[in-house]
Amino acid sequence: MIFDDVVKNAVESTPGAVAALIMGSDGIAISNYVKPEADLEMEVVGVEYAGLLGELQRVSDILQSGGVRELTVTTDRFVIVIRRVTSEYFLALALAPNGNIGKGRFMLRVQSPRVLKELQM
């Protein structure tokens, strides 16, 4: 299963990553992978960020700044990287604050076309 492979691969290939998911803008996840030691509910994270992505696109429209491609948020406890695959689906990765954010962004960027291809089948 490509979707499961993508989220597992994104987490296992990124130092400090703890969870990843593929989710629709309606907050329903297609695939979800969370390391056993991870202290976060990745689906809840996804649902909240799905709403935020909609808000962010609204802001981007106001600013005539085009489509939102990527979002990285650093908080005290986690770094969340979101990459839009289509207007309907996104990839999300959660890392520890000292995780390799650059590698995480890279992983989502390279996995995104695989997800897109599968979504279009």
Next chain:
Amino acid sequence: MIFDDVVKNAVESTPGAVAALIMGSDGIAISNYVKPEADLEMEVVGVEYAGLLGELQRVSDILQSGGVRELTVTTDRFVIVIRRVTSEYFLALALAPNGNIGKGRFMLRVQSPRVLKELQM
């Protein structure tokens, strides 16, 4: 003037950066520097992101993820990097999509303590 120096320095030291500002969460800018060739209204960007930062902190509170430190948004036309200085003030930098985001984030991180010190005087 430290604030003006910080925003000018952040833009001029970051390849691809076009504008920077220091703003309060009420949407009122302390300082603003925009390159003449930049095709964006940085104050409007700041005001919209000020609202979004509040929303993001609300989400972070729900997820018990702590304070929001930094936010990077990549859209078709711009990359916006936001760094919180205090709960009341933030630094924002706008770059072209091919700009050096890593350098931009670094510049905001190193300039942030200078802004903080000045705000506390």
